[in-house]
Amino acid sequence: MxxxxxxxxxxxxxxxxxxxxxxxxxxxxxxxxxxxxxxxxxxxxxxxxxxxxxxxxxxxxxxxxxxxxxxxxxxxxxxxxxxxxxxxxxxxxxxxxxxxxxxxxxxxxxxxxxxxxxxxxxxxxxxxxxxxxxxxxxxxxxxxxxxxxxxxxxxxxxxxxxxxxxxxxxxxxxxxxxxxxxxTLSVKFHHFENNARKRCLLAARYHLLLADLSHKMTLPSDILQNTWHLFPVLLCQGERDSLFAFARERGVELDIYYPVLSHCGEHPLATGYSRREQFGASERIHSALFHLPLHNHMSFQEQNIIIGVLHDYFK
Known part of the structure; x- marks a missing residue:
């Protein structure tokens, strides 16, 4: 290395x-x-x-x-x-x-x-x-x-x-x-394992406390080899923009971290890309994607607010 x-x-x-x-x-x-x-x-x-x-x-x-x-x-x-x-x-x-x-x-x-x-x-x-x-x-x-x-x-x-x-x-x-x-890294390496465990715990709480909404949204299935840099979700029912607006009114920011697929941009590489029809399945997946907040320093109380907002939206 x-x-x-x-x-x-x-x-x-x-x-x-x-x-x-x-x-x-x-x-x-x-x-x-x-x-x-x-x-x-x-x-x-x-x-x-x-x-x-x-x-x-x-x-x-x-x-x-x-x-x-x-x-x-x-x-x-x-x-x-x-x-x-x-x-x-x-x-x-x-x-x-x-x-x-x-x-x-x-x-x-x-x-x-x-x-x-x-x-x-x-x-x-x-x-x-x-x-x-x-x-x-x-x-x-x-x-x-x-x-x-x-x-x-x-x-x-x-x-x-x-x-x-x-x-x-x-x-x-x-x-x-x-x-x-x-x-900086030589110091932060000493804290990495504890932070990694915290992310895994937060991800597990999302899976546990949102399980009853599995018919409304799909949570990540790769739970073993995952560092939970982000927590992606696929929306099965409802409108993404409507969900985002609902959450924002309640002080919760949902996001699409990379909003545009590489072949869909306005730059020459994207606009000139051939056979764009081959990406239809990927585009459908991307159109349902959003991310829930997750970071090293998130508290359970903060996470509970996010989970509560999702339950309120889908009730």
Whole structure:
């Protein structure tokens, strides 16, 4: 593991380390934070969007469907903290000799992930389950060769030999974590396990206390390998805007964290994307999605208010 200046740079470094470059394709989910696709484009490659299901994670079958001779990496995202399908995606990619880079920015703490990828990218943005004072990230790998390349790309392409400032790569980033972020994390790591347990407890309380509304909304099914970065819900009955307005009047903010799917934006990549009809199922899932508040410092009293608002809306 080595530290970077951001999770986005961690993704760029990982992509370069497995040889992704101009004209290559990288399979990514269509519902992630923009950093996932931006990192692909930053190294000159083309993001190829894959469908999701109600786990909000990339479908393994879509990796099989979308891979071509130009596919140089698969980049699944553990969205909202769920790691569903990562092992299956890794098996499919290994058979095709395609490297897997896991965007684990939202699921720090699940140790088994490193066994299902070539490289793993983390983010320690202050909004993550564990965050530094500002932007920072990390790259993890079990491969000494990939580790060597990643270190070189992270700091101007320097070889890292005894003599400093000797380049081994044509180019590189200035992307090492600064000392302030490292110092902050060195303290916060000591509190991570307790905070992780708190998130799991809050998620369990949502499942328990909202079980009677299962015919109105669908709660996350991936409850074992999940860090609960966010708590996503699918609305089965009612209008999402109506629910949001009802909750807002009662002092509760519901949200759609990433409101626009990657192929639905107004920028050239989205407007020019071909065969948009292939994403119909993902669009239907996304149209029912919203998020309940959940964070390290939420009290049971605050959570009970949110649960009460949902019961009042659906009664």
């Amino acid at each position: 080595f530290a970077t200046s951001s999770g986005t740079d961690a993704l760029k470094i990982a992509l370069k380390s497995v040889g992704v470059g101009p004209g290559d394709e990288v399979i990514v989910p269509l519902n992630s934070f923009a950093a996932t696709e931006n990192a692909v484009m930053a190294v000159g490659a083309v993001p190829v969007f894959a469908n999701i299901d109600s786990s909000f994670n990339m479908l393994p079958d879509d990796v099989e469907r979308l891979k071509t001779t130009r596919t140089k990496a698969v980049l699944p995202v553990c969205l909202y903290g769920s790691c569903m399908y990562i092992d299956a995606i890794h098996r499919i990619a290994r058979k095709a000799d395609i490297p897997v880079i896991v965007d684990a920015a939202q699921c720090f703490g699940i140790r088994s992930l490193i066994g299902h990828c070539d490289l793993l990218a983390l983010s320690f943005n202050p909004f993550k389950n564990i965050g530094s004072f500002g932007k920072s990230g990390a790259v993890l790998t079990r491969s000494p060769e990939l580790a060597r390349l990643a270190r070189q790309y992270s700091y101007h392409g320097f070889a890292g030999s005894v003599k400093k400032n000797i380049k081994a790569q044509d180019w590189g980033l200035n992307s090492r974590m600064d000392n302030l972020q490292a110092a």
